[in-house]
Amino acid sequence: MRKFKIETWGCQMNEYDSQKMAGILKSYGFEETQNDEEAEIFILNTCSGREKAAHKIFTRVGVIRKNLGKDKIVGITGCVASHEAEQLFKKIPKLNFVLGTRSVHLIAKAVKTALEGKRFCDTSDHPESIEISPDLVDRQKKVKAYVSIIEGCDNFCTYCVVPYTRGRERSRPVEDIVEEIKVAVNKYGIKEVELLGQNVNSYNYNGKTFKDVLIEVDKIKELKRIRFLTSHPKDFNEELVKVIASSERICKYIHLPMQSGSNKILKLMGRKYTREEYLEKIDMLRSYIPDAVISSDFIVAFPGEEEEDFLLTMDAIQKVQYDNIFSFKYSPRPKTAALRLKENVVSKKIADKRLIILQKYQEKVQEIKHKNMEGKVYEVLVESVSKRNKTRLTGRTEGNHVVNFEAGRGEDLIGKFVKVKITSSTFTSLKGILV
Ligand code: 5AD
Numbered sequence: 001m002r003k004f005k006i007e008t009w010g011c012q013m014n015e016y017d018s019q020k021m022a023g024i025l026k027s028y029g030f031e032e033t034q035n036d037e038e039a040e041i042f043i044l045n046t047c048s049g050r051e052k053a054a055h056k057i058f059t060r061v062g063v064i065r066k067n068l069g070k071d072k073i074v075g076i077t078g079c080v081a082s083h084e085a086e087q088l089f090k091k092i093p094k095l096n097f098v099l100g101t102r103s104v105h106l107i108a109k110a111v112k113t114a115l116e117g118k119r120f121c122d123t124s125d126h127p128e129s130i131e132i133s134p135d136l137v138d139r140q141k142k143v144k145a146y147v148s149i150i151e152g153c154d155n156f157c158t159y160c161v162v163p164y165t166r167g168r169e170r171s172r173p174v175e176d177i178v179e180e181i182k183v184a185v186n187k188y189g190i191k192e193v194e195l196l197g198q199n200v201n202s203y204n205y206n207g208k209t210f211k212d213v214l215i216e217v218d219k220i221k222e223l224k225r226i227r228f229l230t231s232h233p234k235d236f237n238e239e240l241v242k243v244i245a246s247s248e249r250i251c252k253y254i255h256l257p258m259q260s261g262s263n264k265i266l267k268l269m270g271r272k273y274t275r276e277e278y279l280e281k282i283d284m285l286r287s288y289i290p291d292a293v294i295s296s297d298f299i300v301a302f303p304g305e306e307e308e309d310f311l312l313t314m315d316a317i318q319k320v321q322y323d324n325i326f327s328f329k330y331s332p333r334p335k336t337a338a339l340r341l342k343e344n345v346v347s348k349k350i351a352d353k354r355l356i357i358l359q360k361y362q363e364k365v366q367e368i369k370h371k372n373m374e375g376k377v378y379e380v381l382v383e384s385v386s387k388r389n390k391t392r393l394t395g396r397t398e399g400n401h402v403v404n405f406e407a408g409r410g411e412d413l414i415g416k417f418v419k420v421k422i423t424s425s426t427f428t429s430l431k432g433i434l435v
Pocket residue numbers: 049050159160161257259297298299328329330331332333
């Protein structure tokens with residue numbers, strides 16, 4: 001049997017696409033491996049969100065070619081593929097195939113063509129790529145099921161490459177979403193689902209909105225946890241929060257990227273909300289769900305960001321007291337509108353300094369928040385066993401906190417819910433014991 005290896009970079013949507021491609025290839029008789037030597041076909045499912053991520057791909061192809069032999073088949077899929085298409089063959093002459101985000105359903109065709117010694121490239125926008133049979137998504141050994149509900153993005157935030165790599169917004173019918181989750185539940189025993197979309201709040205199919213999706217998914221009784229990612233603050237509303245608050249199974253964890261705390265920068269970013277509106281939404285959320293776990297993304301050093309703008313970002317962070325922050329230095333991306341801004345570019349030195357200030361502050365916040373969790377008991381869904389020590393397990397709380405704990409038993413607990421008492425913590429991690 002011919003063996004393939006998929007290496008996934010980037011976001012959950014990429015992880016989900018990788019599972020689709022693995023399922024399709026297996027249905028054609030290919031076998032998956034994690035072993036570099038064994039694999040005949042390498043699929044690099046790539047991310048172009050920030051420049052660094054895009055660069056890593058080129059290095060990786062080089063390493064495969066150099067260390068593993070000339071006869072390996074190498075294909076690039078995902079956002080870098082969508083973005084660069086045929087040009088990738090010029091940059092990487094020995095590349096075998098290129099498949100865009102809206103062509104993932106063609107993976108078997110791409111691999112077969114490559115095995116016949118021909119190149120294959122398809123980066124066009126196939127509407128059917130979003131709808132492959134739910135049976136084909138490979139959820140083996142997975143504890144949580146990613147299920148996309150809307151793909152693409154129409155927001156065109158000025159820094160973001162996603163509208164160019166994942167195309168226009170397209171929502172899936174609610175029935176298809178429910179069907180896919182039911183297959184994951186019945187075939188793989190999955191108890192947690194994460195609904196995916198670049199902006200889940202703009203879900204719209206035949207008049208149904210995101211809240212309707214949540215209500216329908218909440219009816220699948222075998223599920224214990226329902227999560228979703230990502231919410232755009234402009235569309236995050238009270239109606240939705242009420243649905244979350246009233247459900248036993250929708251996790252009280254919200255990722256609500258603010259990006260900047262300065263109205264001037266938010267405007268330049270094309271985010272379509274003000275800092276005041278954002279902070280009001282946080283208050284509204286906490287009025288219904290006082291202990292909601294909230295995380296955010298921030299970009300520092302966007303063009304035109306002055307010291308006072310950065311201080312406004314820090315002020316917002318201090319006001320909200322986030323449970324987690326993903327922070328980035330602005331990275332110019334091809335095709336995006338921010339490239340044409342006339343504003344001053346922020347020097348690397350200042351950008352580095354601002355990122356460190358933000359991260360150091362957040363470390364302190366998280367240290368305190370984690371300390372407050374010590375001594376308390378949390379329900380944890382077990383995800384994996386430590387490679388070095390088979391009695392050490394890792395899982396997540398409802399609030400998406402990663403917990404490491406000693407259990408005395410190993411693999412048979414994966415996929416199960418257990419109660420764990422937190423015994424110690426740092427700003428990045430929580431340790432506990434099974435109770
Ligand atoms: N530069 C830096 N960060 C970016 N992000 C998206 N595009 C860029 C960029 N060009 C960040 C945003 C987004 C997260 C997924 O990645 O914060 O929310």
